[in-house]
Amino acid sequence: MEEQDYILFENYLAGDLSADQILDFENRLKTDQNFKQAFTIYKQLSTNLEHEIGNKNKNSDFKANLDGISHKYFTKLEDQEHPIAVKKSFNFYKLAIAASIALVMGFFAYNQFSGGANYSDFNTHDTIDFSVRDAEGNIGLLIKTTKAFNNKDYKKAKAYLEELLQDDPDNVEYNFYYAITNIELDEFAKAETILDDISQGSSAYNNKAKWYLALSKLKQEKEAECKTILLTIPKDADDYNQALKLLNKLE
Template structure:
């Protein structure tokens, strides 16, 4: 697909075509399946980039800057040389950026920071007098993981539980005590508690943090479809393939 078509796609999506140009383009889409397929792909590119990178603001700034440059260049050109409209430069440049970033996105591996969003801890019930447990809960929920590690270590002696161990493992992973975190997750994963699938998922994150992609996929395939956050499992597995 040549660049002129990409520019046309971009103009159409930005509503820059005149009514006759818009009708002609839509007629072409109905009669040319290859063009229509390419246009659908291009729309998906725009959607994904707007979702992830918010390109609209950058696009407007780029167009304004390049329009100014093209005007300056036009003044210096011999009048016999045909110059392109300012928008052509900016559209071509923005399309290049769109396609370049999309290419990077398509070829980049997922990263730990895309997935390390955790449910808040809710250990402390009404009437619970454990100040240490409350401190661990609050530190974790406020992402103060170094503090949470210390509090959880105290809690594990005072009031041990599988749930506390799971959150302790997460805090260890967040402060890069990875092998200690693994030693927490593995027994939970192999056990029979209601936290076993969550332990498997966090073990996946641990492997992802170390860029051990094959290990990630292996563990992901062991998580059952009834896991409450199975959509994340499917998404990560898809992005790793």
């Protein structure tokens, strides 16, 4: 095709041709196979660019939403198929039933006097998997981060996340997990600045950020502040039940 042809394609698509020119154009589409093929590709490319570039925000919102639903669905599926935790505690329960009665009673007694809520009762973080995303970025580093975080090696995880954030400072997911590692390492100020930001945004992490902000306060034994934050977590949040449980313990 000549340059003139592409300019003609654009004018046709933009509706800038006269009635005669349109007639000529459409005749040529019927008689000239090469012209028709090039025009078809040109038109499809335009639609593709419109979607990929013009709808960029909409597309990434969709992918984030899909990612969340998919992750939840498959985690639930895995829990149903491998209920390891339940089995283990069941065996333990059978073997140590007598001893545990004493233990449980002791635990309740302890809770009565100590006011109840401990950070360590609530810091079961979701496991992460950074290694499944698109081949962009450093896969080795993503895998190392995933392993360190899931193995509760927060010092290492923190260092790796810092590296990831250098390349991608606005990534909400990296920031979110970076904040959690900071709570684990008692770097509360750093964690809370990040969580404050995320909780005010509109990402999928904004309610989770509130929950962790509350946990950060709990770990510092700032119970009043913890309560205030817990009360801001809406009913449809993933962590709403946990929040309710903690609130009950605090009260």
